[in-house]
Amino acid sequence: MCDVKDMTNKVTKIGLLGFGTVGREVFRILEEQKEYFARKMEYAIEVKSICVKDMSKDRGIAKKYFTTDYESIAKDPEIDIVIELMGDCPEALEAMQLALKNKNSVVTANKAIMARHAKELFELAYANGAEILFEASVAGAIPVLRSIREGLSANQIQSLYGIINGTANYILTKMTQEGADYEAVLKEAQEKGYAEADPTADVMGHDAAYKLSILAMLCHGKIVSVDDVFCRGIHYIKPVDIQMAEKFGYVIKLLGITKINGEHFEARVHPTMINKANPLAHVDGAYNAIEYKCNYAGDGMLYGLGAGGAPTAAAVVSDVIELVHSIRSENKINLQPSGFLSQSLVPAKPIDIQDLKSRYYIRFSVTDKPNVLSRMTTILGKNNISVQHLYQHGADEDQTIPLIIFTHDTLERDIRQALREIDKMDFITQTTKIIRIEE
Amino acid sequence: MCDVKDMTNKVTKIGLLGFGTVGREVFRILEEQKEYFARKMEYAIEVKSICVKDMSKDRGIAKKYFTTDYESIAKDPEIDIVIELMGDCPEALEAMQLALKNKNSVVTANKAIMARHAKELFELAYANGAEILFEASVAGAIPVLRSIREGLSANQIQSLYGIINGTANYILTKMTQEGADYEAVLKEAQEKGYAEADPTADVMGHDAAYKLSILAMLCHGKIVSVDDVFCRGIHYIKPVDIQMAEKFGYVIKLLGITKINGEHFEARVHPTMINKANPLAHVDGAYNAIEYKCNYAGDGMLYGLGAGGAPTAAAVVSDVIELVHSIRSENKINLQPSGFLSQSLVPAKPIDIQDLKSRYYIRFSVTDKPNVLSRMTTILGKNNISVQHLYQHGADEDQTIPLIIFTHDTLERDIRQALREIDKMDFITQTTKIIRIEE
Numbered sequence: 001m002c003d004v005k006d007m008t009n010k011v012t013k014i015g016l017l018g019f020g021t022v023g024r025e026v027f028r029i030l031e032e033q034k035e036y037f038a039r040k041m042e043y044a045i046e047v048k049s050i051c052v053k054d055m056s057k058d059r060g061i062a063k064k065y066f067t068t069d070y071e072s073i074a075k076d077p078e079i080d081i082v083i084e085l086m087g088d089c090p091e092a093l094e095a096m097q098l099a100l101k102n103k104n105s106v107v108t109a110n111k112a113i114m115a116r117h118a119k120e121l122f123e124l125a126y127a128n129g130a131e132i133l134f135e136a137s138v139a140g141a142i143p144v145l146r147s148i149r150e151g152l153s154a155n156q157i158q159s160l161y162g163i164i165n166g167t168a169n170y171i172l173t174k175m176t177q178e179g180a181d182y183e184a185v186l187k188e189a190q191e192k193g194y195a196e197a198d199p200t201a202d203v204m205g206h207d208a209a210y211k212l213s214i215l216a217m218l219c220h221g222k223i224v225s226v227d228d229v230f231c232r233g234i235h236y237i238k239p240v241d242i243q244m245a246e247k248f249g250y251v252i253k254l255l256g257i258t259k260i261n262g263e264h265f266e267a268r269v270h271p272t273m274i275n276k277a278n279p280l281a282h283v284d285g286a287y288n289a290i291e292y293k294c295n296y297a298g299d300g301m302l303y304g305l306g307a308g309g310a311p312t313a314a315a316v317v318s319d320v321i322e323l324v325h326s327i328r329s330e331n332k333i334n335l336q337p338s339g340f341l342s343q344s345l346v347p348a349k350p351i352d353i354q355d356l357k358s359r360y361y362i363r364f365s366v367t368d369k370p371n372v373l374s375r376m377t378t379i380l381g382k383n384n385i386s387v388q389h390l391y392q393h394g395a396d397e398d399q400t401i402p403l404i405i406f407t408h409d410t411l412e413r414d415i416r417q418a419l420r421e422i423d424k425m426d427f428i429t430q431t432t433k434i435i436r437i438e439e
Numbered sequence: 440m441c442d443v444k445d446m447t448n449k450v451t452k453i454g455l456l457g458f459g460t461v462g463r464e465v466f467r468i469l470e471e472q473k474e475y476f477a478r479k480m481e482y483a484i485e486v487k488s489i490c491v492k493d494m495s496k497d498r499g500i501a502k503k504y505f506t507t508d509y510e511s512i513a514k515d516p517e518i519d520i521v522i523e524l525m526g527d528c529p530e531a532l533e534a535m536q537l538a539l540k541n542k543n544s545v546v547t548a549n550k551a552i553m554a555r556h557a558k559e560l561f562e563l564a565y566a567n568g569a570e571i572l573f574e575a576s577v578a579g580a581i582p583v584l585r586s587i588r589e590g591l592s593a594n595q596i597q598s599l600y601g602i603i604n605g606t607a608n609y610i611l612t613k614m615t616q617e618g619a620d621y622e623a624v625l626k627e628a629q630e631k632g633y634a635e636a637d638p639t640a641d642v643m644g645h646d647a648a649y650k651l652s653i654l655a656m657l658c659h660g661k662i663v664s665v666d667d668v669f670c671r672g673i674h675y676i677k678p679v680d681i682q683m684a685e686k687f688g689y690v691i692k693l694l695g696i697t698k699i700n701g702e703h704f705e706a707r708v709h710p711t712m713i714n715k716a717n718p719l720a721h722v723d724g725a726y727n728a729i730e731y732k733c734n735y736a737g738d739g740m741l742y743g744l745g746a747g748g749a750p751t752a753a754a755v756v757s758d759v760i761e762l763v764h765s766i767r768s769e770n771k772i773n774l775q776p777s778g779f780l781s782q783s784l785v786p787a788k789p790i791d792i793q794d795l796k797s798r799y800y801i802r803f804s805v806t807d808k809p810n811v812l813s814r815m816t817t818i819l820g821k822n823n824i825s826v827q828h829l830y831q832h833g834a835d836e837d838q839t840i841p842l843i844i845f846t847h848d849t850l851e852r853d854i855r856q857a858l859r860e861i862d863k864m865d866f867i868t869q870t871t872k873i874i875r876i877e878e
Binding site: 025029033036039040041042135140141142143146147150151152153154155156221279282294296297298299300301302303304305308310311313314315316317318320321322325336339340341344 | 464468472475478479480481574579580581582585586589590591592593594595660718721733735736737738739740741742743744747749750752753754755756757759760761764775778779780783
């Protein structure tokens with residue numbers, strides 16, 4: 001079996017592509033823990049080369065490690081494992097493909113590339129007797145991919161709810177705890193380094209959609225295009241929404257949700273009202289959590305830090321340790337990297353969001369005109385929307401009155417039709433906003 | 440490499456030892472999920488034989504499966520994986536040893552045997568090119584062993600707090616929610632089947648101590664004798680303790696705790712007051728949870744069902760699936776079953792509980808005599824115990840007055856010395872009780 005790598009060599013050599021926050025921490029962990037890791041493996045781990053963009057920067061590490069040539073690392077026959085931390089760019093995909101073709105195993109934290117190219121990378125790895133692991137791509141330090149793929153592998157995962165973007169959760173938590181505006185909290189988060197200068201990917205849910213697509217693959221063996229994941233951000237959430245959630249026993253979280261029931265398959269990311277009694281409601285700040293429901297294991301939750309240099313690097317290095325065992329025991333492929341056989345990994349389209357049946361929170365912005373309520377509720381009734389709570393909030397600074405409705409179970413198609421009609425009315429001052437409710 | 444098992448055979452054969460609640464569910468999952476598992480593995484899983492005590496019982500399953508002879512199953516060369524669910528008895532250990540000696544891999548849910556014999560079983564497995572997995576032995580459906588061994592393997596786990604006994608947690612939760620007496624709740628739990636007729640192992644912490652010993656092995660690579668795990672049950676907790684906890688912002692949970700800091704190593708099981716803000720404080724009823732703190736991944740928690748037929752069976756079958764991959768890929772040993780090399784798994788003694796430094800809740804039971812407080816506090820002061828809160832609760836039915844003290848950080852040795860002196864006083868009506876506090 002041992003036709004490629006020299007197994008007499010007691011050192012596992014690493015090529016590191018990218019040396020940002022995570023890359024530096026990976027290097028540090030491998031240096032700091034040599035003695036500890038010797039208790040876990042017979043084989044030492046050694047970084048051989050590091051690919052960076054700018055060779056001139058002083059990184060306090062011997063120059064001999066660095067190169068700007070990722071191809072030479074990916075192809076290096078002395079290297080056993082290529083760690084890809086280049087971010088979402090074509091070179092990252094190219095480097096992984098090149099490494100696998102050269103029978104070098106890959107560890108990556110790249111959610112965007114795994115969400116788009118997982119299956120082809122798995123097949124490339126398999127064809128070349130190499131392996132690919134990507135625990136760090138979802139929820140940082142939380143061992144969620146491994147738990148779904150291995151620890152829960154006897155189960156069908158019926159539903160999964162994830163707080164999988166720390167920036168969005170930090171902002172919503174601050175808004176909840178301090179009653180502050182979205183804009184003010186975002187600005188503060190940017191100043192403190194919790195949000196990036198361009199926060200779009202985090203606050204608009206795109207980052208969470210990538211992660212959800214990966215989670216759906218591991219949960220259900222379905223390849224979901226990120227473009228098919230319904231995705232809404234948190235930018236429209238106002239303090240009044242948070243107060244109304246609180247008043248009726250809910251908390252607002254940006255959730256990635258996937259559910260399966262026979263042919264019915266959901267994959268969506270949006271701000272969601274969840275019951276205060278739900279453990280996810282207590283997951284605050286930059287923490288991530290994944291709540292799941294299985295056919296045998298029942299429900300459970302995994303909770304921890306979803307981002308940050310050291311936590312993400314710890315996930316990367318844990319993958320490396322697994323690969324060291326695997327490479328050194330001459331094992332070809334142990335578990336399928338998705339938990340499913342490649343031929344069982346099939347493309348699937350989630351239901352159209354219009355076909356979602358859910359409870360809804362609706363925030364109308366109205367001015368005080370005659371018969372507002374009766375005109376509105378007539379349209380709601382005509383569209384099969386039945387109201388559970390109706391609450392009129394005090395007027396805000398521009399004399400707009402937020403009128404709040406919690407519906408019973410409703411088809412989103414009906415909600416949208418009703419809102420199209422209502423939003424044309426003369427008493428509506430701003431586009432009506434909705435928040436989906438999960439019990 | 441393939442000198443033992445016939446790899447051309449596309450079926451993995453299982454021998455099942457024990458057919459109680461968990462065994463029956465294992466059989467059911469393997470039957471029900473044939474189609475689903477075919478998406479995960481190229482190899483079918485088939486139960487070949489089941490060992491039971493009583494052959495005459497009608498189990499609604501063909502007689503051909505059953506035998507009373509566990510040895511024949513353990514030694515059967517046609518069998519690939521022996522699932523041991525016999526409970527804590529000498530035959531269970533014997534069967535596992537026999538299976539491993541015959542190069543049959545083992546999956547077990549046996550916490551008592553794993554706590555006592557893990558290292559010798561690991562070495563036996565290794566020597567025979569077989570494997571042993573035991574995810575179901577701790578916290579049922581929660582993939583905690585795998586998470587520590589693999590997902591967090593780059594980390595040193597500095598502390599771990601576990602709610603790892605569902606019965607004790609159910610009782611404490613009911614006492615907290617309903618203000619009920621221990622005895623009344625225990626009786627109700629027994630009637631509902633949440634507690635066994637003899638609840639000793641659960642309520643006295645012995646079950647949790649076995650699990651903690653296994654967790655400590657996976658966290659630190661230390662073999663801890665269960666006899667060295669300090670262990671106290673929940674039987675002495677009274678409603679007044681729960682009220683006092685509540686009043687000062689705490690919740691009482693039976694925790695398994697292990698901590699490590701250089702040479703300082705703790706492993707203990709006892710009722711503990713934890714802050715209401717701690718995620719563990721919200722883990723109610725029959726749920727289990729494990730909270731950990733790592734040097735790189737930071738802190739996290741795994742939460743789910745800790746017992747029950749289907750959840751435990753799901754953990755067993757997940758181990759089976761991992762072994763199917765491993766056996767069929769001709770891999771000898773992939774990960775060390777503890778995450779540590781056998782020679783690094785060293786016996787270790789936790790600190791004497793007397794050397795514990797902690798905050799303490801102390802419940803004195805006193806009668807109204809002159810100078811009670813001054814006599815008591817003089818002894819406390821003499822023993823270096825400084826009081827943070829002192830609270831006198833109303834007299835209970837037998838005119839005993841609970842006098843409650845929360846201490847600052849104190850050595851348990853000093854607490855014990857002080858209580859020995861105070862409990863001799865004429866104003867003390869019952870032995871003083873303590874609850875350790877973790878922040």
